[in-house]
Amino acid sequence: MKICVLPGDGIGPEIIDQTLRVLEAMRGDGVNFEAEFALVGGAAVDATGKPLPEATSRLADEADALLLGAVGGPKWDSYPRDQRPELGLLGIRKQLQLFANLRPAILYPELANASSLKPEIVAGLDILIVRELTGDIYFGQPRGIREENGERVGFNTMIYSESEIRRIGKVAFEAARKRGKKLCSVDKMNVLETTQLWRDVMIELSADYPDVELTHMLVDNAAMQLVRAPKQFDVMVTGNMFGDILSDEASMLTGSIGMLPSASLNAEGKGMYEPSHGSAPDIAGKNLANPLATMLSAAMMLRYSFNLEAQAARIENAVKKVLAAGYRTGDIYEPGTRRVGTKEMGDAVIAAL
């Protein structure tokens, strides 16, 4: 197993460090990997002037899976567009055709208080958002800012082909089949033709999945229903832009986004794995960051890219154990629990393995 490790920016390096320690501790238990480090995001801009240097692209191509910390930070906010850290992330997604972004929003019972929602609304929450990740307005052409009638005009193109919709739809239906067998497809078909096609293709696909109940929801309503009654959802599938918004909204329902992993997969199961949270530059380098989402991302890596289900579960169970034992980083701390740093959380998970 060749893993391309991309620590990235902010808290990225720290949470990646602890996650690699966890993987190290599992050597022998079928987890035999070789880690190759590469630069991406702001760190890459600083070192090479580019958010996605050729060396990183090459390593990404060669690796079997990628493990990413986080990218971005205020430092690079004012850089020219082609030097923005996010481009590194978007570049890898596109290069490897990581079209299927799986983002679970799970509420751990021990962390129920962290949610800003009432306990009865979120207790037991377990949603999987399947977001298309290589199409839509993120990559659509034409795009840019032009002069027209003496003023600037900004424009971007939302675009999806039938085959792009079908391949993400299949991933979502398959995922739903393995879970609660309910799939909600989110679109804005009453306004956007692109998403009318989206809905049509989802309906066509559903013929192959008679055991999965397909429903449709408009994106504005989905944003409301996530707040009102999130437990009505099992799996949600949507495009890149709507998925960006809804998956973050769904994560935040748990109040503990520091716990949520994600996977971005291509057609062959190769994937990039990263926490759902950002690079948190304000707490970077202070041993304060929560490494659990990154560890859970590594678990997803073992499951999806290396087919090591038992080993994935071993990490997930260790995380549950440390939560049950009361270990908490600052983001999920509450009185009566045991506040620890990034490194101590790593120690605790390794001990629990």
Add this chain to the structure above:
Amino acid sequence: MKICVLPGDGIGPEIIDQTLRVLEAMRGDGVNFEAEFALVGGAAVDATGKPLPEATSRLADEADALLLGAVGGPKWDSYPRDQRPELGLLGIRKQLQLFANLRPAILYPELANASSLKPEIVAGLDILIVRELTGDIYFGQPRGIREENGERVGFNTMIYSESEIRRIGKVAFEAARKRGKKLCSVDKMNVLETTQLWRDVMIELSADYPDVELTHMLVDNAAMQLVRAPKQFDVMVTGNMFGDILSDEASMLTGSIGMLPSASLNAEGKGMYEPSHGSAPDIAGKNLANPLATMLSAAMMLRYSFNLEAQAARIENAVKKVLAAGYRTGDIYEPGTRRVGTKEMGDAVIAAL
């Protein structure tokens, strides 16, 4: 004052009826209006085959303000695109250039329990969302579904000109100036050039409003922050598509979307006023709908289109009084309050005037 009244579909007619009764009751107190009824949405499709018949367009042009119930319903979901009820709404917005959509999300203290969020998170919530309403991907060209390499491809165009951004920005800055003096502009500048221009123009504009604190937030983060800590916001300004999603999310934070009005204004202060909620076909015609959002929309109409501040406040105070007195329609009912129907709520508000 010539008001074009558009009852629309579902519960539209009932809530409009009660609202007109309230306006009637204020005749003499400066509220001297002439109401002309017109068809829009599904009702118009049924009667004329078109969601926005010429007669309605003409009346909309002639009127000083428009009062709308709601449009849409499952009945028309399978109709061809040019016969969908929503087109009536979009058509009027575009025809009258109602570019400024004002959507308050206010939590009435009496209804705090209705929220799915914890009381301490939402108590006292008072956000104003300013959504651009006549541009963006809603109206951008080119758009459609074409054949390409033997498959269907759906496409839409996100587009904003500098002047479109500037005019909505001004509305938002002016609104913030009259409120808490904080304006948060929401974009996705790290991915979309259109919204890079959006951010640039907002920053340029801010020079004219030194008394207003301008901040920027990415749309995915905004969707999270609304859930995590909504009270950090005073006024938010964003484009048509993001505004559609975020304003619905923000409304739902209150748990009582049946209470929330909206105004859609053009440059001359002419406007269309409508509740933020939908047409609720499931309870239509049963005297169950909450007419308060429509009445509060009429209050906005008096304020923004007719400059009748005192009369607007009179309606708003009457609504507060009926809430304080315990009157509740089903959507906001809780044990210990007094459950009433649409018409009885109308009676109560008129009595409270």
